[in-house]
Amino acid sequence: MLSTHKLSIGYSRKGKKTIVQSDLNLQLQAGELVCLIGPNGTGKSTLLRTLAALQKPLSGGIKINGREIEQLSQHEKAMHIALVLTDRVDIDNATVLDMVSFGRHPYRSWWGNSSVEDEKLVSQAIEMVHLTHKKHDYFSELSDGERQRVMIAKSLAQDTPIIMLDEPTAHLDLPNRVEIMLLLHKLAHETGKAVLLSTHELDMALQAADNIWLITETMGVECGVPEDLVFNGSFNRAFECDAYYFNPSNGNFSMNYPLTKEVWVEGDKTRIYWTFRALARAGYRVVEAAEVVIRIENDAWFVNNKRFSTIKNLLNELEQVVK
Amino acid sequence: MHARNTILFFMLSVLTVVLFLADLAWGSIRIPMSEILAVFTGNNTDVMNSEILLNFRLPKAITAILAGASLSVAGLMMQTLFRNPLADPYILGVSSGASLGVALITMASAALPMAVAGSGWAMILAAVMGAALVLLLVVGVSFKVQNAVSLLIVGIMFGTIAGSIVSVLQNFSNPDAIKLFVMWTFGSLSAVTWQYMQVLLPIAFIGIAMAFFLHKRLDGLLLGENYARGLGIPIVQTRLLIVVATGLLAGGITAFVGPVAFVGVAIPHIARGVFRTSKHGILLPASLLCGASLLLVCDIISQIPTYTLPINTISSLFGAPVILWIILKRK
Numbered sequence: 001m002l003s004t005h006k007l008s009i010g011y012s013r014k015g016k017k018t019i020v021q022s023d024l025n026l027q028l029q030a031g032e033l034v035c036l037i038g039p040n041g042t043g044k045s046t047l048l049r050t051l052a053a054l055q056k057p058l059s060g061g062i063k064i065n066g067r068e069i070e071q072l073s074q075h076e077k078a079m080h081i082a083l084v085l086t087d088r089v090d091i092d093n094a095t096v097l098d099m100v101s102f103g104r105h106p107y108r109s110w111w112g113n114s115s116v117e118d119e120k121l122v123s124q125a126i127e128m129v130h131l132t133h134k135k136h137d138y139f140s141e142l143s144d145g146e147r148q149r150v151m152i153a154k155s156l157a158q159d160t161p162i163i164m165l166d167e168p169t170a171h172l173d174l175p176n177r178v179e180i181m182l183l184l185h186k187l188a189h190e191t192g193k194a195v196l197l198s199t200h201e202l203d204m205a206l207q208a209a210d211n212i213w214l215i216t217e218t219m220g221v222e223c224g225v226p227e228d229l230v231f232n233g234s235f236n237r238a239f240e241c242d243a244y245y246f247n248p249s250n251g252n253f254s255m256n257y258p259l260t261k262e263v264w265v266e267g268d269k270t271r272i273y274w275t276f277r278a279l280a281r282a283g284y285r286v287v288e289a290a291e292v293v294i295r296i297e298n299d300a301w302f303v304n305n306k307r308f309s310t311i312k313n314l315l316n317e318l319e320q321v322v323k
Numbered sequence: 324m325h326a327r328n329t330i331l332f333f334m335l336s337v338l339t340v341v342l343f344l345a346d347l348a349w350g351s352i353r354i355p356m357s358e359i360l361a362v363f364t365g366n367n368t369d370v371m372n373s374e375i376l377l378n379f380r381l382p383k384a385i386t387a388i389l390a391g392a393s394l395s396v397a398g399l400m401m402q403t404l405f406r407n408p409l410a411d412p413y414i415l416g417v418s419s420g421a422s423l424g425v426a427l428i429t430m431a432s433a434a435l436p437m438a439v440a441g442s443g444w445a446m447i448l449a450a451v452m453g454a455a456l457v458l459l460l461v462v463g464v465s466f467k468v469q470n471a472v473s474l475l476i477v478g479i480m481f482g483t484i485a486g487s488i489v490s491v492l493q494n495f496s497n498p499d500a501i502k503l504f505v506m507w508t509f510g511s512l513s514a515v516t517w518q519y520m521q522v523l524l525p526i527a528f529i530g531i532a533m534a535f536f537l538h539k540r541l542d543g544l545l546l547g548e549n550y551a552r553g554l555g556i557p558i559v560q561t562r563l564l565i566v567v568a569t570g571l572l573a574g575g576i577t578a579f580v581g582p583v584a585f586v587g588v589a590i591p592h593i594a595r596g597v598f599r600t601s602k603h604g605i606l607l608p609a610s611l612l613c614g615a616s617l618l619l620v621c622d623i624i625s626q627i628p629t630y631t632l633p634i635n636t637i638s639s640l641f642g643a644p645v646i647l648w649i650i651l652k653r654k
Contacts, residue, residue: 054552054553074552074555077555078553078554083549083550088547089547092601094601098600102546102554103554105543105555
């Protein structure tokens with residue numbers, strides 16, 4: 001659907017080129033959700049903007065359905081790619097319906113009256129993001145999460161095979177983030193659209209994405225199914241840092257605490273995970289040969305046969321017994 | 324919603340027509356409605372009345388409509404292009420160019436006899452050339468700059484430069500020449516005779532027609548330039564067309580009428596407030612009618628006293644409170 005060939009992205013100012021990424025050969029397929037992730041400053045936004053034809057590539061080419069993007073007119077591009085950007089939109093007096101109707105802009109004649117087809121697609125788009133009950137509300141009076149959903153509905157109404165979203169979940173709380181990722185996942189799978197989004201939400205991307213484009217300063221863009229990138233260590237390399245490490249067992253980042261003291265933990269599996277976290281924060285390394293053993297049984301912790309019902313009390317005790 | 328708009332448009336149109344007739348009827352000499360009808364149907368007997376009506380008040384009223392409509396439409400376009408509620412038609416520096424032209428011909432052309440320097444056509448020609456020059460510069464810049472904000476700064480800079488040159492000229496000019504220039508800056512709707520109307524009317528018509536042609540793209544621009552591109556709007560071309568249309572409207576009106584303050588910035592807000600929409604398909608005709616009505620009111624007020632007040636002061640007295648009201652309401 002969309003492919004790049006030896007693409008170089010970056011900025012060119014007064015003939016001086018700043019190359020952010022080069023030699024990119026990427027493929028975006030229909031019906032898949034692709035998450036573009038990577039540390040700050042590696043060119044996530046630049047890549048997305050270049051693919052969306054908002055800025056020119058330094059070299060190489062981008063093809064949409066076999067045609068070079070540079071040969072497409074602005075109008076043809078709008079028929080292929082719909083965008084959700086981070087640009088702040090504030091329009092007085094515009095209702096949700098008005099905003100979503102913007103998506104039909106490329107299909108209208110200059111006088112711009114909407115056809116039955118337009119209206120049908122607009123209400124479908126609004127329904128898909130569950131905002132039908134707020135159809136006539138003013139856009140400026142919506143919450144951030146609702147606004148983002150309106151902008152997504154706008155891109156749906158544009159009825160393009162590709163949707164690109166720049167950080168669609170930024171500034172949203174957890175329920176809204178999850179809902180939007182689920183929505184995009186569903187869209188890609190049910191409507192056969194190709195959805196490309198950039199995000200900082202690593203765990204969310206790992207769960208929702210069919211494919212990950214992992215962008216790093218040194219390695220370029222690595223593509224793959226999320227789990228494969230976890231197993232081959234790409235995530236660890238991409239986000240390598242002294243302060244934290246990528247924890248493959250839960251898909252999260254864990255902080256690197258200076259661990260000076262040693263204990264051993266055994267027992268109930270679910271409690272072990274949280275106990276580990278608390279111990280790491282307090283500076284305990286968990287090793288089998290340790291002198292002090294914490295046993296987890298019957299929703300409580302036992303150290304030297306003393307029972308503790310909270311982590312707080314447990315840590316207080318460890319303070320006394322562990323040297 | 325549609326029914327409400329239809330009623331509002333009907334009321335606005337009626338208001339404009341009523342004000343137009345009132346503008347013809349009222350003044351230092353009051354002409355009754357029956358006389359006005361008689362003049363237009365050709366059954367008139369009073370030569371004096373028909374002279375005042377046909378050669379003075381009628382072109383003046385038409386000019387008021389043209390100026391109000393043009394400046395409001397141009398102001399709306401600028402506010403949308405720059406996504407700034409305080410943008411006005413003069414923000415591109417076009418009228419500063421016009422005033423520089425007029426300043427040059429009234430004050431710097433010591434070689435020209437006063438009769439030539441002060442004659443209508445010479446001043447209009449100078450204003451048109453000044454406006455066109457700045458417009459060309461701004462258009463040239465609009466191809467180069469990345470975003471509309473740079474264009475805004477360029478316009479303001481040109482305006483400042485033109486303003487300083489005018490000050491320098493004033494510093495070295497004699498009082499007569501300065502008075503001539505200052506009179507021009509007051510603005511005058513009665514300066515437009517039928518002869519000038521033949522030029523002003525097509526200019527205003529083309530500018531307004533361009534604005535209506537662009538109405539859908541203007542809607543898209545409200546989302547910001549990136550989103551507008553994403554909707555298939557060719558940004559550079561659109562920006563150019565908007566600049567040219569605004570240049571024609573603001574430059575044309577300034578050249579023939581002089582600078583008329585505040586109409587351009589205030590009216591689009593009134594139109595938005597009344598019609599409660601952001602669609603230019605509605606806002607453009609709404610601004611046009613509101614602008615025409617407001618300037619007709621200003622003209623009626625200005626011709627009530629025996630000595631006619633300058634239109635620019637009346638429109639400012641009207642416009643400033645509107646701006647204040649907008650700012651207070653925005654809070």
